[in-house]
Amino acid sequence: MKTSRLFTKTLILIVILFGVIATATSLLFGWTLYRSLTMEYRSKGIAIAKGVADSSAEILLNRDLATVQAAIDQFDEIDGVGYVFVSDAHGEIVAHTFVPAVPKEVLSLIKQSRTSPSTGNAVTTTLKIERLGDFIHIYAPILAGVGGFVHVGMDQSFIRAQIWSTVAKQQGIMFAIFILSIVAAYILVNRISRPLNQLADYTRSLVTHDFAAGLNIPAAIEALPQKSKDEVGRLAESFMDMERTLQKYLKDLEETTASKERIESELKIAHEIQMSMVPKTFPPFPDRREFDIYATLVPAREVGGDFYDFFFIDDQRLCFAIADVSGKGVPASLFMALTKTMFRATGGRQNATPEIILSRLNREICRDNESCMFVTIFCCVVDARTGQVEYSNGGHNLPYVLSDGAVMALPKTGGIALGVTEAADFHAGQLLLKPGDQLILYTDGVTEAMDKDDQLFSERRLETALQGMNGLSSKEVIAKVVKEVQRFSTGAPQSDDITMLVLGYVGPKETAEGTLSVLLRNDLSEFQRLNQIVTEFAERHGLASELVFRVTLVLEEIVTNVILYGCEDGLEHEISVRLSWEDPYIKLEVEDDGRPFNPLEAPPPDTGKPLAERQVGGLGIHLVREMMDELEYRRENDKNLLTLKTKTRES
C-alpha cells in the first residue's frame, strides 16, 4: 500500500509535535511535581517532628525510651519518612529507626546542629546518606531544646519515585493519545487523500478521454460532493463542472469546425468558380497575333473582388477592362460576378464605347445596389489594325504605357467609381499604341501592397519596376512585377487582390504575325529559347530549312559574341532578339545592354577555350557577313543594336 505522502508529512508533524509536547510537559510537570512534593514532604516532616517533639517531652521526662521508640516507629511507617530519631539534650541519640546502625552523616549533622542556637522552631536542611540516599532533614526542639531534638528524615527518593511514576503515567497517556492521534490522522488524511487521488486519476483519465463519447464521470467522483461537504467536495465538483464544460466546448468546437470546414470547402469551390469567371487561358486569342495579352489575378482571400475581362466587340476591336470591387471576400466576389456579367452584357451591345459601356454599367449597378457596394473600373477598346485606343476610367488606377522602355501614365478622364450614383459622368480618352507598346493595367492591390513595416508598394515602385522592361512579353512583364510586389511584401499578409492585365500591341496583323521576339539572359544556355523562336518564326512564315539553319547560325554566333565579349563584366544582362518579316527580307535585331561592343568586331575565336564552352564552333564574323545581306550596328540608349537582314531564298 503506498503510504500517502500527505499522511507521511502529517505523521512527521504529529511526531514532532508530540515529541515537543511530551518533553515540555514532562519537564514542566516533573519540575512542578518535584517542587510541590518537596514542599509537602518538608511540611510533613516538620509536622511529624513537631508532633513527636511536642508529645515526647513528657515521655522523655519519664525516661521511657521504649514508648518514645514505639511513638517514632509509628511515624516511620508513613510514606516518605526515611528515618526518625530523638536526641537528648546532650546530643546523644536515645531512640532511632536506623537499621543496621546510625549513619555517620547523621552523627556529624547532630554535632553541627548542637552548635547552632535553638530558635524553638523546626529547622530544615538536606542530608545525603551514603547507601541510603538523599533526605530532607528536619529537627524540632523538645522543650525548646532542653529536652533534646526530634529528627525526621524525609526520603527524597520517594519523591523522585513518585515523580518518575507520575511522569511515566503521564507519558503513557500521552503515548496512547499519540497513537490514537496517528490513527485518527491516518484516517482523516486518508479521507482527504483518497478522494484527491481519485480526482488526480480522474483528471489524468480526462486527458485520454474521448469527449465525443459523452460524459463518463466515475460514480465515486460523482458521489464526492455529497460525501464530503468540504474543500475536497468542492474540488470534485469543480472538476466535474470542468469536464462538463469541456465536453460542451468541444462539442461546440466540433460543430464550429465542421461548419468552418463546410464554409472553407464552399469558399474553395467559390474560388474555383470565380477563377473560372475571369479568362484564364493565355493567350486568349491565339490566332489574333496583333495582341500579346496576359493577365493575372491573385486574390487576397479565397475569393476576391477584382476582375479583368476582354472580348472582341467586333472583328477588329478588342474591349478589355480591369475592375476592383469595394471590399474583399465573398461579398466582393459576388458583386464582382454581377459586375462582370453586366460588363459583358453592356459591352456586347451596339455603340459600345468605353464611356457608354461605363455609363450603362453604372446605371445597372446603381439600380439594385442595396448593399451600397461600388466598383472602380478602367475600360478601353483598342483597334487591332491601327493600335488606336479609346478608354474611359471609373475611379480606377490609371494604367501605364510602356513604349520603347519609357513608362508613362495615362491622363485622367475624371470618372468616378461605378455604383455610387446613377448620375455619374464618364469621359473618354485617346491613345495610340505603336507596335511593341504595352498597356499595363492593374488594381490597387499592386500599388497598395504593404510590406511588414506597412510601407506601400506605391506607383513609384511600379513605375520603377516597369522601367527598363523593353521587349518583354506581357507574361514576362506581369511575372516580373508580381515577383517584385511579392518580394516587397514578404512577411506581410496579402492585403488586397493583386490583379494585372498587360496588353501588348504587336502591330497590325501582318506585322504582328510576322514578328517574334525573345528576351535572353547573357547565358549560353539560353540558346534553346533562341532556337524556339527561330523555329516558330520559320513555321509561321513557312521558311525553308536552309534559311532556318542560316538564321540560327548567325544568331547563335552573334549572341555568343555578345555574351562572351560584350557582357564579360560578370553581371546579368538582357539580350533581346527579334525576328520580323519585312518583305522581301527577314530582319534580325539583336539588342543588348552590355558594354559598347559591336559583335561584328569580335576577336577571332580563342582556341584556348575548351570546346564545351563553345556550343557553336566559332565560324567567325566573316561567316555572318557572308550569310547576311545587310548588317548595321548602332549604339543608342546605352544599348547595342545590331540589325541584320537577309533575303528569303524560297525553295
Next chain:
Amino acid sequence: MMTLSGVALLRAFPLCLILLTPASVRAEELLVGMSAAFTGPSRGLGIELYRGSMAYLEPVNRRGGIHGKKIMIRAYDDGYNPTPAIRNTIKLINDDDVFLLVNYVGTPTVTRVLPLLKNYRQKHIYLFFPFTGAQPQRQPPYSDFVFNLRASYHNETEGLVDHFVRLGRTKIAVFYQADAYGRSGWEGVKDALARHGLKINGEATYRRGTEFSASLKQQVDILKAAGPEGIVSIGSYAACAALIRDARDSGWKVPIANVSFVGSVPMAKLLLQLGKAKGVDYTSNLINSQVVPSYEDMSLPAVKEYRQRMDEYGAKVPHPWGASDYQPDQYSFVSLEGFLNAKLLVQILSHLGAVPAKNRIKETVENLRNSDLGIGSLISFGPDKHQGSDRVYYTTLEDNKFVPLASWEQWRK
C-alpha cells in the same frame, strides 16, 4: 485430656452457649483474653505461652475450676504487630467481654495496647503477666493497669552488664530489634553501663520480623568494628540465632548474651539444626538470661509440676495455629512462664472469691504478698509494685540443653 476437637469446641463455646445453654451455665465460666504472636517468626512465643498456661489450667478446669468457674482463654493472633493487637484487644474487651487480659506477647504490641487500658479504665480491664520485660507497662501512667510477673529487661540487662563488667569485659555492644522492645533493652544496657561509668561500645539493629534465613553480616561487621568484649542481644530468637550464626561464621567468638524474650529453646533448635547440618558448634559462648527458672532444675517443685503437666498436655497446638510445620517444644522457658502465669492467675482469681468483680482486681493483687509458686522465690505485689518477681536466671547451652549457668568465670578476661 482435651482433644483437638475439644479445643475447637471450646473456642466455639460462646456461640454454642448462646444457642444451646441457659445463662447459668454461662455464668460458670470465666473468660480471659489473650492477643499474641501465633503466626510469624515469633509464633513460638505465643504458642508456647498458651500451651504452658493451658497445661496448668486444664486440670484446674477439670477439677471444677475456681469457685466452680472454669477459666477459658480467648486467644487471638496479632502476629507480633501493634495494630492487630489493638484491634484484638478492643474486640476482647467490647465483644467478648473478657474478665481480664493475660499472656500478651511483645513490647511493641503491649506498648500500643496500654493506652486502651487507660481508655477502658471504667471497665477495670487489667493486663496480667505480659510476656515482655519492657518499661512502659512498669511505669506510670500505665503501670496502674498492668501486673507483671517476670523481671524486667532492665533487671536482665543490669544483671548481664554487671556480670560482664565484673569479668573485666567493659566494652559491651548491643544488638537489638529496631522497635520499642529493642530500645527498651538498649536503654537498660545503657543505664546499667552508665552506673559503671561506661558507655555502649557499638550497636547494631535489625528489623522486627527478620527471619533466621536473613543475613546479618552487615550487623556483625558493624559490631565487630567497634571491638566489643561482650554482646547483649535484645531480639527475637530468629534474629538472634542469625546473629550468632553469622558471628560464629566470621570466626568471632565473643560471648553473646540474650535476654529472656529471645525464646531460648526455639533459638537453640535453630542453632542445633544448622550446626548439625554444617558440622559447626553454634552453641558455645552463649548466655541466655531468663526470668523463670530452668525447666531442667528438678530441685524446684514448680518445675516438676510443670514437666508433669506438660507431659499430660502433650503436643497439642491451639487451633487454628496448629500449622503442620510447627513442632511444639516439649519443655521451654516460654511455656514454663505461661505455666507460672496461669498458676499465679488462678491464685489471684481464687482470692477474688465466688463472685469475682473486676473492680476489686487491683486491690486484691496489690495485697498479694509472698506467694509461693514453687520457684524458690516468693512473689509479692504492692500499690507501687506491679512486678511480682525480680529474679533473673542465667542459662547456657550444654549438651544441646539449656542448663543453669554454673559459673561466669570461663569468660573472665
